[in-house]
Amino acid sequence: MQFQKPTFKALVLWSAATLIILASSLWLNSKNIFDAFVRTGPHSILGQNLMAASIIWSLFGVTLLLIHTEKINKKNILTYSGFLLVSLLYINLLRERTEYGDLEYYLDAATQLFKDRPLPAGYLYLPFWAVVLEPFVKFGKFGVTLASWVMNVASIMAFYFLLIATLKRYNFSERLAVVITVLFSVVNVPALRTLYYGQVNLHMVNFVLLALVLYPRQRFLSALALAVAVHLKVSPIIIAFVFLLERDWRWIIYFGIGLGLVGAIPVFTDGLTPYYDFLRNSQEVIGVRDINFREGSIDAVFLALYNLNFIPLIAARIATYTVKLIIMGLAFFTMYRNVRSKTFYTGAGEIALNAMPVVLLMLNLASPLVWEHHGIFLTLPFLILLKKLNTTSDWLIFALAYTAQFLMPTFDYYPWSTLLRLSAPLLILWLIYRIAADPKPAPTFEKANLWLTNLY
Numbered sequence: 001m002q003f004q005k006p007t008f009k010a011l012v013l014w015s016a017a018t019l020i021i022l023a024s025s026l027w028l029n030s031k032n033i034f035d036a037f038v039r040t041g042p043h044s045i046l047g048q049n050l051m052a053a054s055i056i057w058s059l060f061g062v063t064l065l066l067i068h069t070e071k072i073n074k075k076n077i078l079t080y081s082g083f084l085l086v087s088l089l090y091i092n093l094l095r096e097r098t099e100y101g102d103l104e105y106y107l108d109a110a111t112q113l114f115k116d117r118p119l120p121a122g123y124l125y126l127p128f129w130a131v132v133l134e135p136f137v138k139f140g141k142f143g144v145t146l147a148s149w150v151m152n153v154a155s156i157m158a159f160y161f162l163l164i165a166t167l168k169r170y171n172f173s174e175r176l177a178v179v180i181t182v183l184f185s186v187v188n189v190p191a192l193r194t195l196y197y198g199q200v201n202l203h204m205v206n207f208v209l210l211a212l213v214l215y216p217r218q219r220f221l222s223a224l225a226l227a228v229a230v231h232l233k234v235s236p237i238i239i240a241f242v243f244l245l246e247r248d249w250r251w252i253i254y255f256g257i258g259l260g261l262v263g264a265i266p267v268f269t270d271g272l273t274p275y276y277d278f279l280r281n282s283q284e285v286i287g288v289r290d291i292n293f294r295e296g297s298i299d300a301v302f303l304a305l306y307n308l309n310f311i312p313l314i315a316a317r318i319a320t321y322t323v324k325l326i327i328m329g330l331a332f333f334t335m336y337r338n339v340r341s342k343t344f345y346t347g348a349g350e351i352a353l354n355a356m357p358v359v360l361l362m363l364n365l366a367s368p369l370v371w372e373h374h375g376i377f378l379t380l381p382f383l384i385l386l387k388k389l390n391t392t393s394d395w396l397i398f399a400l401a402y403t404a405q406f407l408m409p410t411f412d413y414y415p416w417s418t419l420l421r422l423s424a425p426l427l428i429l430w431l432i433y434r435i436a437a438d439p440k441p442a443p444t445f446e447k448a449n450l451w452l453t454n455l456y
Contacts, residue, residue, distance in 0.1 A: 007068035014061045043098055047146045052095040055153060059087065074456055078175055082182040083160055089186065090156045094149065094195055103198030107144045110134045113270050119277035127266040127274035128231035129200050134269065148198050155202045156195065160185065162209040163379065169213060169353065170345055170384055171441070175452035180383060188406050190375030201376050204232045208239060209380075212356065215243075216349045220254045227258030234282075235363050242355040245339065293412040296421025297370040298323050304414050324366060331362050331429060337436035344384055346439070357381040358432060361425050372421065375405045381428050382406070388435045390442040401427035 028034040040046040063084070066072045072080055109123045109130035114137040119127065136143040160181060167177035185191065194201040207229035214222035223243075229236040243251045266274050291307045292300070302316040311319075335358040338344065345353040361381050364370050382402060389395050405424035411417050 005068060007064060011061070011064045011068055014064055018057070018061065043096075045098055045142075045145065047142060048097075048149055049095060051146065051150060052091050055091055056088065059084065079164065079178050082178045083157070085182060086160050086185045087153075087157050090195065091153055093192070094153065097196055100145065100148070100196065100198035103145060103148055106130060106133055106148070106198065106200075107137075107141060110137050110144060113274065114138070116270075119274050119281065121281060123277070123281050125200075126231050126234060126263075126278055127270065128228075128262060130274070131266045131269050145198075152195050152198065152202065155206055156185075156191070158206050159191075159202055159209075162206055162213060163383075165213045166209045166380065167383065170387065171449075172387065173449045173453045175455065176449050179452065180386065184379070184383065184406075188376075189409065190373050190406060193371075193373035193410065194376055197373060199373055200232050201373050204229045204236060205376055205379065207232070208236055208360075211239070212353070212380075215251070215352065216248070219248070219251045220258075223251050223254035224258040224261070227255060227262050230259065231262045235367060238363060238366075239356070239359055242352040242359055245355050246349060246351040248349075248352070291414075293414040293417050294372055294410055294421075295370060296364075296372065296374075296418055297367055298327070298365065298422065299368045300370070300418050301415065301422065304418065308414075327365055327426070327429070328362065330433065331358050331365065334358050334429060334433040334436055338432065341437050342439045343432075343436050344387070357384050358429070361429050361432075364425050365429070370421070372410045375421070375424070378405060378425055378428070381425070381432070385428065385431055385435075387441045387445040388438070389431075390435075390444065394431060394434070397427055397431055401425075401431075 025034065028037055038046060038050070041049070063072075063080075066080070105123065106129060108120050109125075109127075110133040112119055113127065113130050113134050119130065123130075133144050133147065136147040163181045163184070164174065164177045167180065168174060172180070191202065193199075207225045211222045211226040211229070214225060216222070226236060226239060229239075240252070240255055243255070263275075291304055293304065299320050302311070302319045305311045306313050306316040335355050338354045338358060339351050342350055343354055344357065357380055360377060363377055364374055367374070382398075382405070385398060389398055401424045404420045404427075408420060
């Protein structure tokens, strides 16, 4: 009987311990003596520490329940084990953070909205994320920090499952998708920088992946997911282009509706003024910026030369736009070859899914501002190539690009720091161009897929 299983006894003990902890905490708080029983350790944030411990304790209980109810089996044990590994790693890493860089940026914006003031100068996002954080402003910096921290933990957990689901769309077996996702997540500089800065990048990527996973089965939800991504960060608007190529007019209409629905939330809470503030602030992106050697955009290469007094501003502008024009031309041609040859995918929505990897590369390569954490946008173009790499030279080029984008620590040493980050998407674009004409997966990929499927 299930009641006689050791797991049932363990589950009862876990539940009892949890109830005791909750009841005692509520009692201490009701007596106004809770603070006497908790301490903030060195280089720590108390609420964040308690939340980290609570989440891991909850994961332990959920795991006990899944084992007891036999929901974990040989088919999904690898997937769940990978989820625990990635979750526990990032929760413990984030527990150690005490400063979050860009979170101050979001806190300032949310605070201004809370006080019915304009968005601060330099805030380059649509108002949606500031509106999401606005209800927590009344709890001060602590409230906004803790809310953002919890959402980022939830985001890395969601990213794990969404990336697996996306790779499966491209005919990766579940086990191969799990192995790749775990290895990709364990050491990932853009993901770490995104979470360490309290950035919105991972939220945005999750909604982009969700849009892919849902398409074309759930068109409205797919379109709504991309609309949310656009309101988190404007640049994903170019992803809608792949659905235009697909000529899926129903999806396009849904996308327009989704943009309106999500965009109406800030209007409902704070009026139209935040959108005017966004239009004013967005002019700063294309202006002359201070030197920052960790930035990896094409603009940064030439603006740094201008700021260092090597070339005039007009030469920097001409060089930037010329290089971008050439690269975008190659990108569009490569995308055309991918769609025509069905390089990555054959089936429902094949035009969109074959165009998507190059469009995501263009999202970074065309941007006037590319920080080190923006590399997380390139997740799909990199990983999708694993099913196509066949020669030693291809693998070596991929290894160099992957190291530059996902493994190399952030450093500031012009031109090497800028060129190294910029070289990664360029090398991946070149690899995709080289393999575009061949729709067949590499033999290595097929062997790995089959071996892992039949492993147990």
